[in-house]
Amino acid sequence: MTATAQPEAPAPPSPKKGRIGSVEVLAGLLVLLVVFRNPLASLISDPRLQTWTTVFVSVLVQAVPFLVFGVVLSAVIAVFVPRSFWAKALPRHPALAVPTAGLAGVVLPGCECGSVPIAGSLIRRGVTPAAALAFLLAAPAINPIVLTATAVAFPRNPEMVVGRGVASLVVAVAMGWLWLRLGKAEWIKLPHRPDLDGMSRAQAFWAAVRHDTMHAGGFLVLGAAAAATINVLVPERWLNALAGNHLLSILALAALAVLLSICSEADAFVAASLSQFSLTSRLVFLVVGPMVDLKLISMQAGVFGRRFAVRFAPATFVAAIVVGAGFGAVLL
Amino acid sequence: MNRQAQAVIMLLFGGAILRASLGDTYLRYVKEGLRPFLIGAGVLLVAAAVMTLWYELRSRRAEEHDDGHGHHHEPRVGWLLLLPVLGLLLVAPPALGSYAAGQAGSVLTAQNADSDYPPLPDGEPVDVGLLDYASRAVFDAGRSLDGRTLRLTGFITPGPGGEPTLARMVLSCCAADGRPIKVGLAGDVPAGVAPDTWVQVTGTWAGKVAKDPVNDAEVPYLQVTGWQEITPPKQQYE
Numbered sequence: 001m002t003a004t005a006q007p008e009a010p011a012p013p014s015p016k017k018g019r020i021g022s023v024e025v026l027a028g029l030l031v032l033l034v035v036f037r038n039p040l041a042s043l044i045s046d047p048r049l050q051t052w053t054t055v056f057v058s059v060l061v062q063a064v065p066f067l068v069f070g071v072v073l074s075a076v077i078a079v080f081v082p083r084s085f086w087a088k089a090l091p092r093h094p095a096l097a098v099p100t101a102g103l104a105g106v107v108l109p110g111c112e113c114g115s116v117p118i119a120g121s122l123i124r125r126g127v128t129p130a131a132a133l134a135f136l137l138a139a140p141a142i143n144p145i146v147l148t149a150t151a152v153a154f155p156r157n158p159e160m161v162v163g164r165g166v167a168s169l170v171v172a173v174a175m176g177w178l179w180l181r182l183g184k185a186e187w188i189k190l191p192h193r194p195d196l197d198g199m200s201r202a203q204a205f206w207a208a209v210r211h212d213t214m215h216a217g218g219f220l221v222l223g224a225a226a227a228a229t230i231n232v233l234v235p236e237r238w239l240n241a242l243a244g245n246h247l248l249s250i251l252a253l254a255a256l257a258v259l260l261s262i263c264s265e266a267d268a269f270v271a272a273s274l275s276q277f278s279l280t281s282r283l284v285f286l287v288v289g290p291m292v293d294l295k296l297i298s299m300q301a302g303v304f305g306r307r308f309a310v311r312f313a314p315a316t317f318v319a320a321i322v323v324g325a326g327f328g329a330v331l332l
Numbered sequence: 333m334n335r336q337a338q339a340v341i342m343l344l345f346g347g348a349i350l351r352a353s354l355g356d357t358y359l360r361y362v363k364e365g366l367r368p369f370l371i372g373a374g375v376l377l378v379a380a381a382v383m384t385l386w387y388e389l390r391s392r393r394a395e396e397h398d399d400g401h402g403h404h405h406e407p408r409v410g411w412l413l414l415l416p417v418l419g420l421l422l423v424a425p426p427a428l429g430s431y432a433a434g435q436a437g438s439v440l441t442a443q444n445a446d447s448d449y450p451p452l453p454d455g456e457p458v459d460v461g462l463l464d465y466a467s468r469a470v471f472d473a474g475r476s477l478d479g480r481t482l483r484l485t486g487f488i489t490p491g492p493g494g495e496p497t498l499a500r501m502v503l504s505c506c507a508a509d510g511r512p513i514k515v516g517l518a519g520d521v522p523a524g525v526a527p528d529t530w531v532q533v534t535g536t537w538a539g540k541v542a543k544d545p546v547n548d549a550e551v552p553y554l555q556v557t558g559w560q561e562i563t564p565p566k567q568q569y570e
Binding site: 021022023025026029033034037040041044047048050051053054055056057058059060061062064065067068069072149153191202203206207209210211213214215217218219221222224225227228231232235236240260261262263265267269270272273274275276302 | 383387439
């Protein structure tokens with residue numbers, strides 16, 4: 001869409017003062033956008049493109065409060081909570097710290113976009129990565145808001161709420177323990193954050209907020225664009241062909257949860273409306289969605305590094321399917 | 333990207349969120365309940381932008397050092413935040429309409445069947461939501477609808493055979509999970525109404541039910557007696 005914005009590339013050779021900085025590029029871009037506003041608007045009059053834009057904007061608008069909340073909380077952790085606090089709050093032994101951190105996720109109502117920067121901040125402050133990852137997976141999946149939404153969406157199947165809560169917690173803790181056994185510290189590469197030492201507390205706080213907003217926010221935009229594309233391109237009738245087969249329906253809904261990237265507060269309603277699918281496959285949908293989806297993978301790659309994301313996301317995906325299907329077979 | 337540019341982008345992003353949530357635009361994308369949180373997030377983004385600029389100016393005055401390139405990897409991915417700014421301020425896409433309604437199956441499932449359906453309020457005609465009409469018609473066998481004149485508001489979307497169907501999108505969180513609720517129209521229906529036209533339809537319970545080919549959900553019909561095109565309401569979702 002912004003293909004008109006060429007002039008950013010040629011950074012003039014070297015003259016000392018007349019350098020084109022990013023502010024100038026930004027100003028130029030904005031002028032171009034305002035000038036070409038009408039052609040741009042008519043460009044998206046196609047219904048598909050229009051639906052894409054609506055879905056893209058709405059995923060972002062929905063996520064913004066959670067993103068900002070998560071970023072502010074992670075800046076508070078980075079600046080105001082002393083390192084010694086975590087040593088006291090979590091059990092010394094990492095294997096015990098994992099379930100504690102997972103349970104801590106239960107009390108924090110939040111969406112997945114907020115928990116990524118928070119988990120990053122926890123690792124920076126010396127929390128063992130395994131515990132931070134258990135928190136990362138548990139927080140969006142099993143907080144009170146999400147469980148209430150699930151109960152409302154499935155008024156006749158209270159066992160869905162139980163299944164979702166327990167299965168999600170099991171996956172989160174299992175992934176934490178798995179990290180303890182197999183994880184390598186060098187897979188996690190936290191982005192360089194400006195040095196916060198030597199700043200006043202207020203300055204450090206705002207510097208952390210700025211950095212994380214730009215960083216996590218940018219990856220959120222990528223994820224939202226991907227989710228909107230899937231939303232427009234994959235018509236629902238393709239799914240019906242798969243609903244009849246047990247195994248296929250589980251895999252189909254697990255994949256759909258990853259691709260749609262719906263926020264965890266809403267996915268229960270979507271699951272309820274996929275009524276042609278079995279309850280077990282819908283439980284898998286609810287367990288996978290808050291833990292692995294396009295926007296999360298994008299944000300995890302940004303916050304923890306690509307080498308982390310390519311290992312962690314598929315492993316979580318498999319664990320969530322296995323545990324979700326197992327609980328579904330027993331409970332539903 | 334240097335810090336001033338980041339501050340400008342945050343300012344624009346926060347400003348766009350504030351503008352959408354202080355007006356009615358946000359209703360096209362999310363539920364009404366999110367509004368206070370959107371305003372809070374917008375204010376925080378603007379505050380972060382202002383504080384960043386302030387510290388930048390102050391440190392520049394204090395040190396006069398060559399800021400420029402020396403400094404470390406500022407997140408380049410942040411440029412992407414211009415896209416939602418563009419989307420919200422310049423384009424402001426409309427609420428989901430008939431294209432999205434055609435893509436997905438009607439949202440009516442046994443899950444939203446209630447145990448009791450209280451009598452409709454007084455008034456002739458009485459305004460009924462599409463989801464309410466459909467669940468009363470399908471799960472309560474139309475008992476509470478029988479003998480009443482009803483008025484339904486929605487947009488037109490082509491049905492499986494191209495015939496006009498009344499629809500409305502139902503949101504549970506944001507437009508990404510928006511799904512249509514569909515009501516078939518029987519009787520005196522004008523032909524050739526463009527999709528996405530908003531109409532107010534008066535009629536009675538038809539007692540006829542079809543299946544949505546997309547997901548096999550039941551689509552009840554309304555016997556149409558009156559028909560009026562209207563401008564789209566402020567809250568287009570149900």
